[in-house]
Amino acid sequence: MTITTVNQEEWVCNANDVLKLRLVCAHTSDPYEHPEGEYHQLLPQFTYSLFGPLQQIYGYKNLKIKLYYAAGSLVTYLDVSYDEKISDHLPGAKPTDVIGIIREYIPEGFMTNYDTFLQRVQKDTHAFVPMGEKISEYRLSDDDSTVYEIYKANFNTPGFKEYHSRLQLFVLLYIDGARYINEDDEKWEIALVFQKKSTGDSNIYNIIGYCTMYAFFFYEKCEGSKPLSEIKDISNELNETSNFSYSTRLRISQFLILPPYQKQDHGSRLYQALYRNLLANPWIKELTVEDPNDAFSDLRDKNDLMYLVENKIVEGLPIPLDKSKVEEVRRKCKLDQRQMHRCIEMLMLKRLN
Template sequence: MALIITDSEWACDSNEVIKIRFVDHNNNDEEEGEKNEYQKSVREFSPEFSHQIFSNQQIFGYTNLKVKLRFASSSMTTYFGVTYDEKILDSTTNLVDDVEKTLSELLPDDYITNYDIFLQRVQTDAETFIPMGEKISEYRIDNDNSDKVYEIYKATFKTPRFKEFHKRLRIFVLFYIEAGSYIDEDEDHWEVMLVFEKKNIGGTYTYNLVGFCTMYLFYYLPRTKKNRENNENNYENNGNHHMNEDLNENFSNCEKNKRHLLQITNNQDVSILNNISQFIILPHYQQEGHGGKLYQTIYQYCLLDPRIRQLVDPSELFSEIRDKCDMRYLREMKALEGLVAPVDKKRQMHRCIEIELLQNLNKRDPVAYKAYRLQVKQRVYNWNKELLDQISREERLQKLDETFKGIEEEYQQLILKL
């Protein structure tokens, strides 16, 4: 007789039942330490997103389901465990989610299911793990009187030990970036920035992962200054996520000849669009300023490479970090003094100019405020021209007005944080 499923107790929210902890040698008895509410509140987190893993962010077929994901803070060595009170076993229904199979396919092949063995690895890794790749910079956090230093390293998938390390940390892309996806580790054009916390404990340095950023480098070789400018303008007009046809053709031609591509990437005349693909600060290090420090490092890194023509960010959610960092940099360089609307610049520079103009704008001056309002609306229209041209003029004006009010409010909030 088939089992009739009617009780909602068999369904649960996948975000709520997946629990993530980062374990270091100081709290490696965290399972026994669950009674310590401070420790638990600091070290346990839930995903922000899991709908790409479990449909509608729901797991069906279990009662009191608990999914435990533990990561060694240094090496990201992974423990994976699943417990529940009851599971629907009737073979006549295919509604039951296979939690272990689904998640195991997304985790590294070397994940551990024995917690005692995992704790041993945590201790060993804390004593022996060192970051991989080339050290780019280091920094300290303001108002932090500890001896903690944060170091940033650059790695590629050819860097020794990095490919295995990346397989352990990439699950956070699905958990903390909406519509995030795994990147192709066999692709040559990825660079990854890694942030590590460096602590001196009893004369021994330990490293804990703070966050990471993946960047994809689009290479193209313009033959003339005019072509180079056209390529960049076309790329920007087509959005952040896709190359235009000309760039795509150049890139594909390079892909047909790997040897030629290697020659191009070593050529100082080549142009590069550096596209920030994924940007993650792990949850227990958020709201401490690490995102800004990482972005500043990436920006300085790009400035030092004469081949990089443009730095492209992945989404609007990244805009606040980028806007704050860019505004501080431009003000330090006194690049925004004496501005009057309208000003013709590329999108990111234009946003920074708009923020500076708004902060110094006298809204009681109707002429100045109208000029500012029209400049912002013109940028929004140019950026979304294809979509806006599909609606009536009346609707278009209404959408632009609504968008302007939203942007103005967003800028006002950001100005308060500068």
């Protein structure tokens, strides 16, 4: 039946509520209909990048957007269903093009048939292995049989660009203000954390979180160095070299631990692994962070302070520290000036107390 007026409010829903995000491990039924399966349910935090500042979707009743990912390979399933659509009642009304919008943010090749998706999840569960170079591993406690492995990759790593294109939607959904990065830019380095469960003859890898980092040229004025004014086109010089074969300022851009794994120490373990890695790399001169939020600043402060205390970096130095001493410590720790001053201030206050 066609009507000419409708109560518009009845046709508006909150995108965060209707987007059903799942990380599917292995199970036999659609986790939305049969929640007893093996999967993680994720509640999106920010959908404004997709659906506008009000995070609202217009034109449907009982809308469900199922966006499921295989927990390791991130093979994707998308299904959009609803009971009623406004344009069926009000000709000319323009409901939000939900599938069209989501398609802009996820790569082609997603599945729309649940059984096909499930078969692929089951196949990938034992077949998927992380790409890139393993840089670290840890257990959350000594008696924990699960191992977590950290890998480093870039967009030249075989298969990684495709993997990242499936992964990157999570930064929009969980980091306020995040944007997609340029996958054609070779200066990006990405570290990924995987949970590894051993099952006799194979391992199952599930994604826990990841961090994107950009390798900037770091200009150091020292004996023999070219003045900055003589370096006309830094990108030309850098394109001839691989990342980290020139003095680098490494900037953490996006740092994400997926919600089911937050507050279990994974963020700290990832940060510590990255920090250890960069301390050992003579080409990396400084670590900076792009627009950190409070949660990340806390994590960073805590871990930097722990490093400074455990390694007795500022122990026994007279208060107030003189400028050259601070600079010496800063270069050694490869922290940026602001972070170094924050840490020293906190340590000095602790000593005065």
